[in-house]
Amino acid sequence: MIDAPNDIYxxxxxxxxxQPGKTQVGLAAHLGIAHPQITQxxxxxxxxxxxxxxxxxxxLEVDPPGSELSPSTAKWVQARKAGVVAAGLFREVDEFDQSEPEEISVPRDENFPNARQLTFEVEGDSMNELRPRPILPGDTIVATAYEDIADRVVLRDGMVVVVQRSRDGGQMREWSVKQIEIYEDRTEFHPRSSNPKHKPIIVQRQFDADDGASVEVIAVVRMVLNTMPGY
Structure with missing residues (x-):
C-alpha cells in the first residue's frame, strides 16, 4: 500500500x-475489483x-504523479485470489461484493511482468489427464489475466486457459480450466479428464457457445501449485 500522501494520487x-469514456465502473473492471472499491x-x-x-x-492513459512508484522488478508479485474453477458448476455472480480481495505472493511472469496475476482453486477432475502434468482437485493455478496481454498473445492450439461461461444475462457464471483446440470455423475448449461427464465447450467464429451461453477467455494458465498434506 502507499505510505506517501494519498491525496496526490x-x-x-x-x-x-x-475524460470522455473514462468511468469508475471501467476502472474497476480494468483492475479486476468490484466497483464499490473504487468509490471507497x-x-x-x-x-x-x-x-x-x-x-x-x-x-486512464495519463502518467501518474512522480516517478518513485515505478513498477517493481521483484521476482515475486502479489496475485489476487479470483475464486474457484469447477467445470459444469454455475454460480451466482455477486455484483455487490465489497470485500478486499485476498492476495498471495507468486513468481512474476517474466514474459508479461506488468500483467495482473490471478490464482484459482481447482475443484473437480475435469483436467486430471492433462499432459504432461495433470491439474488435480486441490491444486492452485496461477494465471495471467488475458485482458492484459490480448494485444500480444493470440490464442493457439494446446494453450491451457481459464474460460468464463455466462448465462441468464450474466447473473450466473462458470469458471473452468480447458485446453484449446482451434479449427477453421470454430474454437473448442476441451477438458482432459478420465470422467466422461465433462464435455468440451464449442465456440463458433462469433464466440457464442453452442449452448447459447457467452464465452470468454479470462486468463492463461502459467503455473500449478500444490501443498503436500501434513505440513
Missing amino acids: LDWIRDALK LLKGKRKLKVHEIPKIAAY
Whole structure:
C-alpha cells in the first residue's frame, strides 16, 4: 500500500476520470475489483496499492504523479485470489461484493511482468489427464489475466486457459480450466479428464457457445501449485 500522501494520487485519478469514456465502473473492471472499491478509494476509505498504479495509469492513459512508484522488478508479485474453477458448476455472480480481495505472493511472469496475476482453486477432475502434468482437485493455478496481454498473445492450439461461461444475462457464471483446440470455423475448449461427464465447450467464429451461453477467455494458465498434506 502507499505510505506517501494519498491525496496526490486520488486527485490524479479524479481528474483523469473526467475524460470522455473514462468511468469508475471501467476502472474497476480494468483492475479486476468490484466497483464499490473504487468509490471507497476515492473517498479515502481504501488505501491505494503500489501495484495498482501502472494498471490505473494504463486505463486512464495519463502518467501518474512522480516517478518513485515505478513498477517493481521483484521476482515475486502479489496475485489476487479470483475464486474457484469447477467445470459444469454455475454460480451466482455477486455484483455487490465489497470485500478486499485476498492476495498471495507468486513468481512474476517474466514474459508479461506488468500483467495482473490471478490464482484459482481447482475443484473437480475435469483436467486430471492433462499432459504432461495433470491439474488435480486441490491444486492452485496461477494465471495471467488475458485482458492484459490480448494485444500480444493470440490464442493457439494446446494453450491451457481459464474460460468464463455466462448465462441468464450474466447473473450466473462458470469458471473452468480447458485446453484449446482451434479449427477453421470454430474454437473448442476441451477438458482432459478420465470422467466422461465433462464435455468440451464449442465456440463458433462469433464466440457464442453452442449452448447459447457467452464465452470468454479470462486468463492463461502459467503455473500449478500444490501443498503436500501434513505440513
